[in-house]
Amino acid sequence: MRNWLRIVMLALFALLAAGCDRQGRPVEEFGLDKLEKGISSESDVRMVMGKPETVWEEEDGTRALQYPKGPEGVRTWEFVIDKSGLLKDYRQLLTQDTFARIKPGMTRDEVRRLLGKPRTVVQYKLKNEEAWDWRYQVGTEPRFFNVHFDITSGRVTGTSSQDARNY
Missing domain, CATH: 3.30.1450.10 (Beta-lactamase Inhibitory Protein; Chain:B, domain 1)
Known part of the structure; x- marks a missing residue:
């Protein structure tokens, strides 16, 4: 019985850990943990997130890639790519702010x-x-x-x- 309980506890821990990032925070979008600001390229973002629904070209050479997760999803992600092609930042757009x-x-x-x-x-x-x-x-x-x-x-x-x- 004790071995069975250990197996259940280990499985539960593994399940909970799978839904967290490296810092133990809940994962908002799977794949984000593979991207690093200032290091990942636009190609890396597209490999993780797929084809963006919209790409906004800014005057300063940066690009904003938007990924709505609707119609039933509750997030829209925006990834900002600097003029050298690297990931500058990303954020969830659907917030109170x-x-x-x-x-x-x-x-x-x-x-x-x-x-x-x-x-x-x-x-x-x-x-x-x-x-x-x-x-x-x-x-x-x-x-x-x-x-x-x-x-x-x-x-x-x-x-x-x-x-x-x-x-």
């Missing part, structure tokens, strides 16, 4: 650049409104962040958020 940067009057392109590809786009013609949404997570709770645009001007009129479990 990024959502707070969305302001009335912004264009669709500005919102798309900040949040990545939306999960859905729906038009409400009688209201002259277009709504984009992104699925994200607060703790363990799934939520939707919505950006509302005026159809005619293409400008943000407001934002909202809702519990994804009651959708």
Whole structure:
């Protein structure tokens, strides 16, 4: 019985360790532990993450590769590649801090650049409104962040958020 308990405990430990990075933090995206800022190349990022959904070319020669994990995923990753082709930084875009940067009057392109590809786009013609949404997570709770645009001007009129479990 004791050997059986040891086997179960070792298996449980291995299972928990598999979901953590080298520092023991939970893994947010498998493969990120293979990438190192300042060392990994754009090719390394593409090998780990695949083909990006969007590539933004910046004036200073840097490139931002975006990887939305939707429609049911709760993350959109952005990897910044410096002008020499090395990974400068990466981050999760669907956060409260990024959502707070969305302001009335912004264009669709500005919102798309900040949040990545939306999960859905729906038009409400009688209201002259277009709504984009992104699925994200607060703790363990799934939520939707919505950006509302005026159809005619293409400008943000407001934002909202809702519990994804009651959708």
